[in-house]
Amino acid sequence: MNSRWGTETRIQSAKELLAATVDSLKDVPNLEIALRVYGHQSPITATYQDCNDTKLEVPFLPNNFDKVKYRIKSIQAKGTTPIARSLEAAADDFPDQTTRNVIILITDGLEACDNDPCVIAQKLKDKGVTITPFVIGLGLDLSYLEKFNCIGNYSEAETKDAFKNVLKNVVSKAVLNTTVQINLNDIQNAPKETNVTLFLYKAGTKQLIYTYMHTINKFGNPDTLNIDPKMNYDLVVNTIPKIEKKGIILQKNTHNIIVVDAPQGYLKCRLLYSNRPYSVETRVILIGDDKTINVQQINSTDKYIVGKYKVEILTLPRIYKEVEISQSSTTTIDIEAPGSFSYRTGREIVGQIFIKKDDGTFDWVCNLDLTAKSGQWYLQPGSYKVAYRHKDGRSASQTVETEIRIYSNKTTSVNL
Numbered sequence: 001m002n003s004r005w006g007t008e009t010r011i012q013s014a015k016e017l018l019a020a021t022v023d024s025l026k027d028v029p030n031l032e033i034a035l036r037v038y039g040h041q042s043p044i045t046a047t048y049q050d051c052n053d054t055k056l057e058v059p060f061l062p063n064n065f066d067k068v069k070y071r072i073k074s075i076q077a078k079g080t081t082p083i084a085r086s087l088e089a090a091a092d093d094f095p096d097q098t099t100r101n102v103i104i105l106i107t108d109g110l111e112a113c114d115n116d117p118c119v120i121a122q123k124l125k126d127k128g129v130t131i132t133p134f135v136i137g138l139g140l141d142l143s144y145l146e147k148f149n150c151i152g153n154y155s156e157a158e159t160k161d162a163f164k165n166v167l168k169n170v171v172s173k174a175v176l177n178t179t180v181q182i183n184l185n186d187i188q189n190a191p192k193e194t195n196v197t198l199f200l201y202k203a204g205t206k207q208l209i210y211t212y213m214h215t216i217n218k219f220g221n222p223d224t225l226n227i228d229p230k231m232n233y234d235l236v237v238n239t240i241p242k243i244e245k246k247g248i249i250l251q252k253n254t255h256n257i258i259v260v261d262a263p264q265g266y267l268k269c270r271l272l273y274s275n276r277p278y279s280v281e282t283r284v285i286l287i288g289d290d291k292t293i294n295v296q297q298i299n300s301t302d303k304y305i306v307g308k309y310k311v312e313i314l315t316l317p318r319i320y321k322e323v324e325i326s327q328s329s330t331t332t333i334d335i336e337a338p339g340s341f342s343y344r345t346g347r348e349i350v351g352q353i354f355i356k357k358d359d360g361t362f363d364w365v366c367n368l369d370l371t372a373k374s375g376q377w378y379l380q381p382g383s384y385k386v387a388y389r390h391k392d393g394r395s396a397s398q399t400v401e402t403e404i405r406i407y408s409n410k411t412t413s414v415n416l
Contacts, residue, residue: 010108011077013160017167018106019069025175026065029254034060034093035068038086039079049080051113056093081112084120098221100255102174178229179255181222184214184237187263187306187327191222196239196262203232203247224255237262240304241286241293263306266330267323269313270299274337275409278378282333283312287322301330316379317355317365338378340411341404343386345373349416351388353377379406388416 008016025031035058042050057075058068083105094101182198183191193214200210209231215223227233229250237243237260250256269282280298285291287308296302298313304325313319313335323331341353350370354362362385369375370391383405389398404412 008160009077011075013163014106015072015075017160017164018072021167021171022065022069022072025171028175029251031175031254032060032062033065033068034058035071036086036090036093037075038082039077040075041079043078044080049112051080051082051085053079054082054086054089056089060093060095081107083107083112085113088120098219100179100224104170104174175253177226178250178252180225180227180250180258181255182214182225182235182258182260183222184260184262189261191259192216193262193264194222196237199236199238200227201234201236203234205234209233235260239264240284240302243305263327264303265306265325265327266301266303267296267309267311267325267333268301268330269296269311269333269335271337272334273408278338281314283314285310285312316353316377317363319380336381337408338380339406339408340376341379341384341406342376342411342413343368343374343416344413345416348373348391349388350391351386351416353379354385354387355379356383356385381406381408386414386416 022033025033034056036054036056038054040053041055042053044050057071058064061067087103087105090103184193184196186192194216196214198210198212198214199208200212201208210225210227212225214237217223227250229252233248233250235245235248235258237245239262243260243262245258245260248258267284271278271280278298282296282298283292284294284296284302284304286293287310294302294304306325306327308322308324311321311323311333313321313333315335315338319335321333323333325331348370349368351368353365353368355365356362365379365384366377368386368388383403386402386404388400388402389396400416402414402416404414406412
């Protein structure tokens with residue numbers, strides 16, 4: 001760092017530009033900075049270099065910008081380049097691993113000690129530390145650029161002006177960008193719900209800007225998104241039913257948290273003791289609203305917002321249930337497996353099938369096909385009546401009634 005850039009040394013230029021950068025960060029909300037320096041305490045000699053020469057000079061604290069600037073001014077370049085040990089130590093400098101933590105590494109040399117920065121980078125990942133440094137190389141041989149690929153995002157600066165531009169770009173990318181975390185809260189207001197698609201529209205329009213599948217990262221937190229703060233957004237969370245949050249305004253240069261109440265549980269509809277697969281659909285409706293919010297196949301499970309629902313099971317006859325979905329639990333609707341009813345007739349007939357209710361009355365189930373001489377239906381277990389006459393009959397007195405009994409997984413056949 002004592003090599004010269006024009007009339008100044010690299011260390012002089014770096015200190016000047018870093019001090020100016022610290023000043024530019026004072027108005028950034030929710031930002032804390034720290035300063036770790038290496039190679040500044042123990043002079044390097046022909047026979048000795050201090051590979052432990054790395055120190056957290058100014059720890060993370062609110063409003064410590066002037067303290068960092070003051071310490072930068074007094075730094076002198078004396079010793080070696082223990083990059084790996086400094087990175088490993090820097091990972092422990094952060095007081096909170098759940099926040100967005102950034103390292104900007106400035107060096108004019110490669111690793112000079114016995115540790116491999118790539119090994120340290122992997123160790124940090126294995127420990128769950130998601131810190132990818134932004135590396136600024138000052139006057140380094142371009143042939144060594146690949147040495148930094150395993151560490152982080154590398155930028156080069158061959159002159160003071162180049163360093164000024166690179167530093168500005170790196171700080172803008174690493175610190176000044178706007179990030180967003182979308183919390184899908186459960187019934188305990190914990191951001192634990194996930195695995196649902198998010199749509200972000202330009203506010204007040206149908207212009208879709210971003211599509212994300214909501215994800216919980218390996219720290220157990222909703223993943224961080226990079227979103228342009230220049231416009232306002234309408235958010236659609238594609239739960240069942242969907243949730244909308246309109247007119248979202250993002251605060252620039254900070255980490256925004258958007259909270260959505262999205263507690264969910266599960267609904268499962270299943271056939272009991274069925275000896276074959278049946279294609280049966282269930283229509284799910286919010287109580288108080290006749291709009292269908294989902295059509296769910298039998299023997300499947302879907303996730304719903306916590307609340308009360310009406311379920312119409314499209315069997316013959318229809319089955320209606322009211323259910324309540326609770327947080328993270330499964331509500332199960334069990335129905336008996338149907339039986340089969342089949343008929344044959346020598347002439348085309350008109351007719352209808354009715355189910356006998358517990359009070360002795362009958363409800364309509366379906367109509368017979370008046371163009372066919374045979375037919376088959378899958379009916380729920382119970383007592384039924386078929387009322388029919390020949391298609392070309394001219395008298396109501398020709399009506400015939402046939403009572404049948406349907407059993408699960410069995411076939412009832414009649415000649416009409």
